[in-house]
Amino acid sequence: MTLIYLLDMFGTAVFAASGVLLAGRLRMDPFGVVVLASVTAIGGGTIRDMALGATPVFWITDTNYLWVIFLTCLISMIAIRRPRQMPWYILPVADAVGLAVFVAIGVEKALRFGATPMVAVIMGVITGCGGGVIRDVLAREIPMVLRTEVYATACILGGIVHTTALSMGVAASVATLAGIITTLTIRLAAIRWHLSLPTFALRN
């Protein structure tokens, strides 16, 4: 479980960095940067914990999350002045790792609080995607995950593999790993080949 915890901190840092980048495009002041980074990194898990009744929410009891966010903001604001000079795939790939871990953590926590497998998958999706949705709402954009290639779909499939493996009696650590690998593989494939689902469009 220590590996999962380290990956969780990595995911927190990556999600925070994506908030910093958006804040930088909107020319926010340092506080705005920290807020956008924080809601991106811990917003999904906060909604999950509030809905489950797992209060006080996770970052109140374990403040490592907050320290990781603050450090990420500090380092990002100093280091990233020209995001174009980074290879384009670095942030999406790191984001995919964070996403996969967040989904697995959400699934696992929901099951621990007595949720059914279906609800656990939804809690995994909320944990993985919720923060990005709040970030985009605050920045006045239509949330990316509602429109982007196979983002939340990867979370759903990862969550289904995770819960199905558990219900077939697979060991918890193996089921978690299978879920993470599923989410990650689908998301990386979507990034690599620009996969997207057909959209549902209505003539108005």
Next chain:
Amino acid sequence: MTLIYLLDMFGTAVFAASGVLLAGRLRMDPFGVVVLASVTAIGGGTIRDMALGATPVFWITDTNYLWVIFLTCLISMIAIRRPRQMPWYILPVADAVGLAVFVAIGVEKALRFGATPMVAVIMGVITGCGGGVIRDVLAREIPMVLRTEVYATACILGGIVHTTALSMGVAASVATLAGIITTLTIRLAAIRWHLSLPTFALRN
């Protein structure tokens, strides 16, 4: 109470369908459709339960809500390709029924958790209108209920009739019914005659 439960499921389906329609106008992918349908259908009740401390929230303990939403999305995406071919009044009228039931359920649940009548009315309004507000925020529109003809006002009056009847010793089922009929009648009248309150405008 079985009738209320059936109406609750009907309301859930109708609210979900309104989310599907908006998602279709925004050309979302199937996942975006399900998300927008879900927040519309269960968003208000979720805020209510979080504020009351009624956790885990209702759709975690009774997953019928989720199944109704998924089925509604599936059927809507297949059946509704040209919303203009439906008579225009079908969705608003169905929405009014769902709204009236949601308000009554919110009032009733708040009272069960020890809220005062005033708070119960507010919880009724949150249950009825909260989902639509989140839907509109995600779709980057100013929430319809803040601007539309006698929408939330119908909820407030329905909630007041409901709680007043109870405080006068009327049987719970009769009070609930009186509340539902009040909300529904006012809302239908508003739809039929395009009633709206005078707006409050400031010269800036």
Next chain:
Amino acid sequence: MTLIYLLDMFGTAVFAASGVLLAGRLRMDPFGVVVLASVTAIGGGTIRDMALGATPVFWITDTNYLWVIFLTCLISMIAIRRPRQMPWYILPVADAVGLAVFVAIGVEKALRFGATPMVAVIMGVITGCGGGVIRDVLAREIPMVLRTEVYATACILGGIVHTTALSMGVAASVATLAGIITTLTIRLAAIRWHLSLPTFALRN
């Protein structure tokens, strides 16, 4: 503590009035006015209580907050027809008083629920700024606090003074007062001299 309670009610009224003003600019109907006033006045504390698990949230157990909001809406809609005729500094200065009190209340409540000083400061910021963020999101604006001169920064510094004083053994009432004065002074200075932090901007 009675003074704090009175200041809390004053802050609730001022925050509600700022919601009324925005609703008036958007030509909302009276219900929209009340909603925008309410989320501005009690939104931040509601998020705080949900995250802490302090449910039912504060305005469910003490309905004075709701009465203050309703009265403020009523009076504002009657009295404020031409906001330009008010001296420009009245609302920002009153808002600064409300903000300083809300931060102190958030810090104090978080500590009472066992939060660490860092989390308490964050809860202070959420209590002070959360309502304004929701107000701006509903009105489809990028939240003011993410962009404005030393708004949230004042809250952070006030919270730090408050918690540091407590940890140094200062009496609770003195620490609270020190926190309030810090937030208020910094915010008033920012209003008076248009202070703002340098923004973080990325070339894209």
